[in-house]
Amino acid sequence: MPMQKGLAALRVVPKALRLLRDAGASHLYVVFALTILQGLLPPAMGYFGKLIVDHLASGRGATAGLWALVGAEGLLAVALAVAFQLSNIYQAVLRERLWQMLSIQVCQHASQLDLDFFEVPQNYDALTKANRELGFRPMMMVLNLVTALQQTISVAGFVLVILAFQPLLVVAILIALVPAALAARDSGHITFTSYDVSTADGRRAAYFDGLMMSDGAAKELRLFDLAPWLLAQRQQYAVRVIKRRLRAAWVTGKSFVTAAAVSAGAQYLALAFVAYQAATGRITLGDFTLLAAALVAVRHNLSLALANLGELLENSLFFSDLDRFFDFSPKIRPPATPRPLPSSEEYQFVFENVGFTYTGASRPVFESLSFELRGGEATALVGVNGAGKTTIVKLLTRLYDPQQGRILLNGVDIREFPLEQYRAIFGVILQDFVRYHLTARENILVAKVSANPDDRRLEEAARLAKADSVIKSLPMGWGTMLGRQFDEQGQALSGGQWQRIALARALYRDAPVLILDEPTAGLDAEAEAELFLAYRELTRGKTSLLITHRLNTVRMADRILVLEGGKIVEDGSHQELLRKGGRYYELFTAQASTYGAEVTKP
């Protein structure tokens, strides 16, 4: 029902007030006080205006009484102007605080959510939309609330004035305002619904807009001459949104036209009545001016108040996205009574009949995966694209939990350890590592922000990752900004140079378990060979897992696991697996033949 929908959306008002109070209670109270003042002053000024007119009409001349009235009216006018400006300042502070508070809450919540959250497009959309609208929706709401309150107080003041003189007029005015109130209620609902059904199309259009404006897509866009096609796609969705909104604007516009005609007509009928009373001496000239001003003010303020409430409903849509986002709580949680992490230097992991399916995926990645990563050993994991190698890393580091089976660390289910402490045992370089727009130094230090920077370890990590030569070549060494987003002096790095920085980042953690997911993908042959030679040094004393398609690199591992069809199908050293002549042998020979090398079974 439209009525219910419209009123239901009004429930957002207490919520908005609570948020504003949290953002700055004292500022909110000042804004309220100033708003009430601004609401009361116009009727009071109207009353003084009446007294001035009555004084002038009485023929008493320029007495001290007249100047006292004019002075009082002037003071009220000054007070109104000052209250308006002060309120603007306090509202601005309140808006900024609210924006800050919500941004921090959204960032904190987003960073704690499971990766699962991002698998569902609607969730991700709700987050990006909430984030995008954080900048203006709360501000609009402050303005809507304050303006609606102020207009309502003014209306109440003027209604009291009219009541004092002509009670029947109030009844007539209120009846004449019924169409306006109905139009405002329906417009809230219609706009609400048109926005609601348009969000999916709007999001699509915004996605294409984002592509055309992002630096990440800029290269492909030009190389594929993609802009015209993207624009056409964008229009397809945007036009649907615009049509729906225009239709809503037209429907609501029509009822507003009728309402405006009725209330304006009623106002002038009332004015005719008041004029008749003044002409026949039933009321004074001052009463007439006051009532005439009150009639205009009631109509004007009430329509503004209703329009602001309508806008408030529209802006309240923002809260449904925000609520939807805050309703998500992380499923991967620390246990109620966590076990202490094993103090042992050697960490051994066992996957025990692990079954895992991504949210929304039609097929499981693993149904019953079992294998072991032995403590202190360098293990390599190989397998074709999509075999599930990165998924193993995600499960191992508890970015996801398996739906079946267990993963054990030194015999204990990893879900029993405190999450943060558990994740702290890993130094990881992910396939899609982050290229932070920070200095070279910060790009590595981010791996361990919980501790004070350790420059000796920083140098060591850079040396092991062969990132030291990259740093040396930068104009300001460690202090050079990587990326040009914030600094014109920033340096753009090549893919391989970034990879060395990311590897140094993983090593800087100096964690007992090292996971390298495709650490050589962007490296040149020489750098890869260097890394290959340093592999022993990198992994000394650690439990490590190396994932790579460059099978030359895996030779140095103590043990190689071959993942296929959701299972470990082979397990052994390079020599053993070549000798076996199975899947690893096939993969290795296929790769070697592309270099023209011959591989013979040892």
Ligand SMILES: Nc1ncnc2c1ncn2[C@@H]1O[C@H](COP(=O)(O)OP(=O)(O)OP(=O)(O)O)[C@@H](O)[C@H]1O
């Ligand atoms: N976030 C995700 N949501 C749904 N399915 C996913 C997700 N990530 C990966 N998959 C699917 O899970 C399977 C395993 O992916 P995974 O990234 O683990 O493979 P991989 O062996 O690391 O591949 P590659 O060698 O290409 O890096 C693939 O079929 C992939 O399509």
